[in-house]
Amino acid sequence: MTSAQPAVVARDLSRTFGAFVAVDRVSFDVAPGEIFGFLGSNGAGKTTTIRMLCGLLAPSGGSATVLGFDVGREAAEIKRRIGYMSQRFSLYSDLTVEENLRFWGGAYGLFGREIAARTEWAIATAGIEGQRHTLVRELPGGFRQRLALVAALLHQPPIVFLDEPTGGVDPEARRRFWDLIDTLSGTGTTVFVTTHSMDEAERCHRVALMHAGRLLALDSVPALKSVFAAGAIVEVTCHHPVAAMAAIERLPGVEDVALFGDRLHVVLAHAPAEGVAAIVQELRGEAPVVTKVPPSLEDVFIHMIARAEGRAA
Amino acid sequence: MLRRTLAIAIKELLQLRRDLRTALTLLAMPVLLLFIYGYALSFDVQHIRLAVVDEDGGRAARDVKDAFLESGYFDLVAYGGDIRTLDHMFDAGSAQAALIVPPRYGDDLAAHRRTTLQFVLDGSDSQTATTILGYARQIVASVSPVVPGGARDGPVAGVPLVWYNPDMASARFLVPGLLAFIMMVTAVIATALAVVREKERGTMESLRATPLRAIELLGGKTLPYLLVSFVAASVSLLLAHLLFDVPVRGSLLWLALVMLLFLAVGLGWGIFISTLAETQQVAFQFGLLSAMLPTLLLSGFIFPISSMPSALQVITYAVPARYFLVALREIVLKGAGPEVWWNQALGLVAYGVVVLGLATFRTVRSL
Numbered sequence: 001m002t003s004a005q006p007a008v009v010a011r012d013l014s015r016t017f018g019a020f021v022a023v024d025r026v027s028f029d030v031a032p033g034e035i036f037g038f039l040g041s042n043g044a045g046k047t048t049t050i051r052m053l054c055g056l057l058a059p060s061g062g063s064a065t066v067l068g069f070d071v072g073r074e075a076a077e078i079k080r081r082i083g084y085m086s087q088r089f090s091l092y093s094d095l096t097v098e099e100n101l102r103f104w105g106g107a108y109g110l111f112g113r114e115i116a117a118r119t120e121w122a123i124a125t126a127g128i129e130g131q132r133h134t135l136v137r138e139l140p141g142g143f144r145q146r147l148a149l150v151a152a153l154l155h156q157p158p159i160v161f162l163d164e165p166t167g168g169v170d171p172e173a174r175r176r177f178w179d180l181i182d183t184l185s186g187t188g189t190t191v192f193v194t195t196h197s198m199d200e201a202e203r204c205h206r207v208a209l210m211h212a213g214r215l216l217a218l219d220s221v222p223a224l225k226s227v228f229a230a231g232a233i234v235e236v237t238c239h240h241p242v243a244a245m246a247a248i249e250r251l252p253g254v255e256d257v258a259l260f261g262d263r264l265h266v267v268l269a270h271a272p273a274e275g276v277a278a279i280v281q282e283l284r285g286e287a288p289v290v291t292k293v294p295p296s297l298e299d300v301f302i303h304m305i306a307r308a309e310g311r312a313a
Numbered sequence: 314m315l316r317r318t319l320a321i322a323i324k325e326l327l328q329l330r331r332d333l334r335t336a337l338t339l340l341a342m343p344v345l346l347l348f349i350y351g352y353a354l355s356f357d358v359q360h361i362r363l364a365v366v367d368e369d370g371g372r373a374a375r376d377v378k379d380a381f382l383e384s385g386y387f388d389l390v391a392y393g394g395d396i397r398t399l400d401h402m403f404d405a406g407s408a409q410a411a412l413i414v415p416p417r418y419g420d421d422l423a424a425h426r427r428t429t430l431q432f433v434l435d436g437s438d439s440q441t442a443t444t445i446l447g448y449a450r451q452i453v454a455s456v457s458p459v460v461p462g463g464a465r466d467g468p469v470a471g472v473p474l475v476w477y478n479p480d481m482a483s484a485r486f487l488v489p490g491l492l493a494f495i496m497m498v499t500a501v502i503a504t505a506l507a508v509v510r511e512k513e514r515g516t517m518e519s520l521r522a523t524p525l526r527a528i529e530l531l532g533g534k535t536l537p538y539l540l541v542s543f544v545a546a547s548v549s550l551l552l553a554h555l556l557f558d559v560p561v562r563g564s565l566l567w568l569a570l571v572m573l574l575f576l577a578v579g580l581g582w583g584i585f586i587s588t589l590a591e592t593q594q595v596a597f598q599f600g601l602l603s604a605m606l607p608t609l610l611l612s613g614f615i616f617p618i619s620s621m622p623s624a625l626q627v628i629t630y631a632v633p634a635r636y637f638l639v640a641l642r643e644i645v646l647k648g649a650g651p652e653v654w655w656n657q658a659l660g661l662v663a664y665g666v667v668v669l670g671l672a673t674f675r676t677v678r679s680l
Contacts, residue, residue, distance in 0.1 A: 055522075056522060
């Protein structure tokens with residue numbers, strides 16, 4: 001395969017479970033060496049998509065290729081060439097770090113000497129030298145997740161699929177995990193990662209926004225945020241944010257309003273000056289504080305969902 | 314192909330080494346079962362409470378009484394001359410059997426006249442009564458003098474002649490069945506959890522994303538347990554030989570081959586269950602039941618297949634222990650070679666191919 005060829009090509013990829021449409025005509029390309037983020041809430045269809053791409057689940061419609069192989073017909077070829085870290089913790093907790101790595105090397109069909117060499121590489125890369133004879137169940141969560149990642153890389157696959165890899169670990173462990181992903185990408189490995197964390201999505205080269213089985217948007221993070229270039233986002237703090245939401249929504253020039261914890265994010269269609277004045281006027285009894293904020297990925301995501309649902313309604 | 318199978322096999326052994334409970338179940342449970350059932354499960358009847366009513370009072374009568382006691386099956390609970398005491402003893406349960414020696418027994422015997430010993434039995438447990446009657450016949454026959462002119466002149470005619478198990482010790486008949494039972498249960502339990510455990514822990518999903526093929530996965534999961542359960546079965550057989558006098562008359566090589574075939578079928582059945590079940594609990598319960606009941610009831614272990622209704626006899630062909638048990642008894646009790654039991658071995662091979670084929674099919678669909 002040439003480096004110009006996309007690592008993943010999906011065209012109208014769909015999957016239904018009975019009447020439920022888990023993935024609805026999704027199309028995208030992933031470039032080699034790219035960190036490609038799949039962002040969406042639970043049930044958005046991220047895991048179903050990743051399982052189809054890994055050859056674990058047959059598509060109901062459309063098509064997809066991974067490294068040039070068809071996911072439906074050539075699943076065996078794909079499995080030989082990819083790494084996959086499933087959403088559930090996937091190592092044997094009753095084996096040691098080294099035993100796990102040796103086993104997974106064997107399962108990928110490596111030779112004895114290769115296994116030894118790749119095991120050393122994996123232990124060094126994950127930064128768990130002192131733990132090689134520790135049972136995996138006794139490892140801290142962050143170590144386990146790095147171990148699961150390197151275990152999926154033992155056979156040096158050109159692409160690795162990570163399904164919500166950093167669930168339930170602390171921010172420091174999460175940062176180390178993402179440093180590892182950056183290193184991988186730097187050496188040319190394509191990383192396809194699903195997440196529902198906006199922070200993690202910010203570290204991807206391109207992000208696909210998934211909602212209810214559909215792809216709402218796909219672009220680099222700055223490009224996604226430029227959807228608000230013509231208008232602005234303002235943050236509103238007041239006494240009764242839930243009640244204020246309905247009032248603000250009715251104001252002219254307001255595209256949508258979303259609750260962020262105890263404050264409101266308001267998307268304005270135009271330059272903020274008039275909009276802010278209107279909000280302050282509307283909420284005068286509430287002592288509102290209105291500030292312009294830079295758009296976050298979450299703003300983009302909520303805005304896209306609102307737009308998609310508005311269209312559907 | 315071999316590398317990946319080996320990787321799975323090594324992993325299974327490493328996990329087994331850390332899982333003391335399972336390892337003990339596989340290695341110690343067979344021996345424990347052999348002890349418990351070997352001693353408890355017996356058709357032999359001993360310590361039969363015998364009352365002797367001696368209306369003769371002579372030496373010949375005492376000889377008959379002594380013959381009964383020396384047989385080892387009977388304990389003397391009463392010895393007297395009054396037949397009227399018997400009613401009460403049977404009612405109270407203090408006697409199970411009574412031997413009545415008629416008056417002039419010794420004189421008739423000496424004069425070569427026909428005479429009759431009366432043997433009274435509590436028939437409320439017909440199985441036990443039949444067994445006791447068998448003992449009594451043999452003992453009486455042994456004291457009945459051989460008279461020139463025909464054996465029929467003795468007090469009891471017809472001497473049973475028993476082959477292979479001359480004293481009809483039920484252990485020799487039952488213990489091979491017990492071995493089959495123990496092997497089937499441990500083999501099925503060994504693998505019943507093997508695949509479903511991976512499903513429950515979430516490791517199956519990762520295995521599925523590797524180039525591992527169904528046959529490699531199942532082979533790698535079966536082979537280590539074949540080794541472990543073969544060791545356990547051999548120890549059980551050795552113990553059966555030492556404790557229950559089960560002879561091993563045939564070739565050890567053939568014996569090992571037939572045992573391996575049977576274990577492979579049991580392991581295959583276990584792994585098939587494992588591919589069907591969604592939880593370890595379901596797999597364990599179904600595995601245990603499906604291994605125990607048919608082997609106990611329909612293999613010829615306790616109840617002879619030939620005396621079953623014909624519909625049941627057909628069902629017994631689906632019980633793997635049925636084939637093994639015939640071959641095992643032929644080999645250990647009679648020393649028979651493959652020319653006698655080859656069709657049983659073939660039955661096991663066919664059975665193994667079918668269950669492992671079904672398991673592979675199930676796994677391919679989920680892989």
